[in-house]
Amino acid sequence: MINKDHAKLPDKRPEQARRRLEAIGKIHNLPLPLLKEGLSTAIDSDRIPKELHNKSYHQTTTHLITNESEATAKPFDEANEQERALIKRHRYSLIDPHKDRLIALQQAASDNGILITIPPRTKLEKPINILSEYDTNGFTHILIIARNGSEATITRNIKERRGGDETGLICEAVEIIAEEHARITYNEAQDVSRRTAWYSQKKARAGPRAEVRWYSHVTGGSLTKQDTTTLLEGKDAKSASLATMLLAGEQHENSTTNAHHAAANTTTRMHAKAIIGGSARMLHRGLIDISEESPGAEGYQQGDALLTGTEAEADIIPQLEIKNADVACSHGATVGNIEEEDLFYLQSRGLDEERARDVIAEAFLISITAHAEEDEQWKEEILSIIKAQRGTT
Amino acid sequence: MTDKLIIKNLHVKAEDKELLKGVNLEVAQGEIVALMGPNGSGKTTLANAVMGRPGYTITKGSITYRGKDLEGLPPDERARLGLFLSFQHPAEIPGLRVDDFLRELRERKKGKKQGIAAFRSYVKSLMDKLDIDQGFLERYLNQGFSGGEKKRMEILQMALLEPSMAILDETDSGLDIDALKAVAAGVEALRSPTVGTLIITHYKRILDYLKPDKVAVLIDGRIVREGGPELVDKLEAEGYAWAGKQ
Ligand SMILES: Nc1ncnc2c1ncn2[C@@H]1O[C@H](COP(=O)(O)OP(=O)(O)OP(=O)(O)O)[C@@H](O)[C@H]1O
Ligand SMILES: [Mg+2]
Numbered sequence: 001m002i003n004k005d006h007a008k009l010p011d012k013r014p015e016q017a018r019r020r021l022e023a024i025g026k027i028h029n030l031p032l033p034l035l036k037e038g039l040s041t042a043i044d045s046d047r048i049p050k051e052l053h054n055k056s057y058h059q060t061t062t063h064l065i066t067n068e069s070e071a072t073a074k075p076f077d078e079a080n081e082q083e084r085a086l087i088k089r090h091r092y093s094l095i096d097p098h099k100d101r102l103i104a105l106q107q108a109a110s111d112n113g114i115l116i117t118i119p120p121r122t123k124l125e126k127p128i129n130i131l132s133e134y135d136t137n138g139f140t141h142i143l144i145i146a147r148n149g150s151e152a153t154i155t156r157n158i159k160e161r162r163g164g165d166e167t168g169l170i171c172e173a174v175e176i177i178a179e180e181h182a183r184i185t186y187n188e189a190q191d192v193s194r195r196t197a198w199y200s201q202k203k204a205r206a207g208p209r210a211e212v213r214w215y216s217h218v219t220g221g222s223l224t225k226q227d228t229t230t231l232l233e234g235k236d237a238k239s240a241s242l243a244t245m246l247l248a249g250e251q252h253e254n255s256t257t258n259a260h261h262a263a264a265n266t267t268t269r270m271h272a273k274a275i276i277g278g279s280a281r282m283l284h285r286g287l288i289d290i291s292e293e294s295p296g297a298e299g300y301q302q303g304d305a306l307l308t309g310t311e312a313e314a315d316i317i318p319q320l321e322i323k324n325a326d327v328a329c330s331h332g333a334t335v336g337n338i339e340e341e342d343l344f345y346l347q348s349r350g351l352d353e354e355r356a357r358d359v360i361a362e363a364f365l366i367s368i369t370a371h372a373e374e375d376e377q378w379k380e381e382i383l384s385i386i387k388a389q390r391g392t393t
Numbered sequence: 394m395t396d397k398l399i400i401k402n403l404h405v406k407a408e409d410k411e412l413l414k415g416v417n418l419e420v421a422q423g424e425i426v427a428l429m430g431p432n433g434s435g436k437t438t439l440a441n442a443v444m445g446r447p448g449y450t451i452t453k454g455s456i457t458y459r460g461k462d463l464e465g466l467p468p469d470e471r472a473r474l475g476l477f478l479s480f481q482h483p484a485e486i487p488g489l490r491v492d493d494f495l496r497e498l499r500e501r502k503k504g505k506k507q508g509i510a511a512f513r514s515y516v517k518s519l520m521d522k523l524d525i526d527q528g529f530l531e532r533y534l535n536q537g538f539s540g541g542e543k544k545r546m547e548i549l550q551m552a553l554l555e556p557s558m559a560i561l562d563e564t565d566s567g568l569d570i571d572a573l574k575a576v577a578a579g580v581e582a583l584r585s586p587t588v589g590t591l592i593i594t595h596y597k598r599i600l601d602y603l604k605p606d607k608v609a610v611l612i613d614g615r616i617v618r619e620g621g622p623e624l625v626d627k628l629e630a631e632g633y634a635w636a637g638k639q
Contacts, residue, residue, distance in 0.1 A: 340447060340448070341484050342484045342486060344444075344446050344447065344468055344484075345480065345484035345486075346484075346486075347467060347468035347469045347472070348444050348445075348468045348469070348471075348472055348477075348478050348480075349469075349472060349498055349550060349554065350469050350472040350473060350498060350501045350502070350554065351469055351497070351501070352467070352469045353467060353469070356469075359486075359494075359497075360489075362488070362489075363486050363487060363488030363489035363533070363534075364487075364488055365488065366488035366489075367487040367488035367533070369488075370487070
């Protein structure tokens with residue numbers, strides 16, 4: 001059964017608004033997110049609106065949720081008493097709301113969000129789809145609690161209705177708690193305005209034998225700042241973080257992907273692939289951190305950027321921190337241009353240069369699915385996200 | 394005006410090195426011409442120059458096809474004129490599915506959309522003829538293909554594109570006997586009075602299947618000999634040292 005939930009999330013309660021404004025006032029003591037950590041690629045932090053308190057953060061965000069009936073996916077303000085207790089307990093249980101100014105703003109300015117709970121041993125056949133549409137600046141918190149032995153895919157599309165020249169700010173937080181033997185796949189396609197700074201903090205905790213899989217596709221934003229972290233806390237827990245970026249014009253993107261291994265036989269796979277056109281810039285950092293408590297851990301990370309713009313820049317910095325001898329890890333990074341040989345090959349078959357470049361770029365992104373081969377459904381989801389957004393640049 | 398491929402006193406330079414030093418060669422429609430020559434003599438360079446590979450500059454002479462001077466034309470426009478090059482080392486494109494790619498080629502060739510079902514049955518019949526497993530349709534273009542599989546994929550693309558002038562750069566190298574027969578059958582199927590073929594090869598074997606009308610020998614960037622099929626036997630017996638002598 002399909003349950004469509006049209007949730008408008010304006011918060012009109014005046015006392016709450018005042019409380020928020022007060023909180024926002026205090027936030028300015030916190031530092032802005034760290035952006036200039038690249039080797040040579042400089043990400044422009046001025047793209048984060050400085051006068052945060054002067055912005056209007058009235059919530060005019062719509063979340064259209066389509067999901068199967070076994071799972072609960074609902075806006076925070078529609079939560080029942082039991083669910084409110086869950087939200088209270090788990091919200092910001094993984095993400096530190098004082099980490100920087102934006103996440104603090106996120107916490108202060110918004111009590112909106114979506115709670116998704118997957119009951120024990122429930123396996124959802126179809127993904128829960130969420131279309132998040134922002135009218136202007138906005139905040140969203142997604143809290144996913146996957147109980148023992150449950151399995152679900154959440155696929156989120158993030159869009160912005162606003163056009164025009166005004167710069168905007170969107171802050172998001174995603175927290176996933178995957179209990180024992182749960183398996184959560186979180187796919188996200190971000191296509192907000194090219195004038196908007198998009199800031200996203202994502203963090204998951206994987207219990208014993210649990211698996212957390214992230215996929216993110218970024219095409220929008222003047223500045224994208226995204227941090228994705230998985231805490232592998234249970235024995236045999238697994239994580240996968242796949243990311244694709246299709247940047248053009250003057251877009252800047254700064255992302256980090258982190259996996260912290262804190263239990264035996266935990267595994268991580270990370271792969272990011274980016275097409276960088278125009279004078280866009282990307283700075284990507286991956287970190288696999290393996291503690292002493294993780295014998296038998298395995299980590300793989302790779303980052304590849306294809307520069308298609310004459311002034312495009314990319315830095316990819318893979319990092320391993322291993323405090324245990326009994327592990328297997330590999331990492332690598334490539335930054336390059338379209339191979340003249342590939343271009344000539346396709347052109348010789350009748351594709352004009354522009355089309356040949358597009359085909360090569362799309363193929364480059366699509367080959368991320370090599371890491372989802374074992375799961376046809378995930379692979380198809382990733383493919384459809386890449387193909388749906390290819391026309392937008 | 395003639396429909397021939399005419400290479401006239403062609404001098405080609407790459408990275409400041411003169412690789413072709415005055416090549417003269419003609420391939421007429423309906424004709425099969427074999428081009429032989431030792432490693433590094435410039436055979437692939439010639440094929441690249443005809444197809445318009447960037448980095449290979451014509452410093453003197455010309456290449457014309459169907460009365461048109463090809464200099465400055467991008468490779469895709471040469472393809473549209475009817476030229477096709479089967480690569481000695483085809484590129485691998487991970488992420489590009491063979492079926493999607495072939496359908497796009499066919500659509501470009503035909504100038505209209507191809508229904509998925511109709512296209513599938515069409516391409517499957519071609520694959521049967523070339524003895525290519527249909528599982529290849531779901532794979533990424535040339536990724537992880539064996540040498541022989543890549544060559545068959547080249548011939549499949551040739552069959553789809555129906556060129557009027559095909560250059561096969563060592564398409565027969567590394568093929569087992571069955572694959573060689575399949576490739577020869579593919580070329581034969583395309584053969585018509587309006588199609589010309591230039592076969593670059595090191596071996597007599599393929600020329601037993603596809604009788605050349607003319608054989609040319611390229612050594613050090615120059616055509617040193619031209620003759621009939623009997624030249625192949627002579628080369629086999631005497632080697633290139635003989636061909637190079639005046
Ligand atoms: N882009 C290039 N830049 C510099 N030298 C090149 C370039 N392309 C080819 N060459 C050189 O030109 C010569 C001819 O190369 P080519 O590939 O045309 O030989 P070939 O006759 O096809 O040999 P084979 O039988 O081994 O395939 C070789 O010495 C090669 O190294
Ligand atoms: Mg060669």
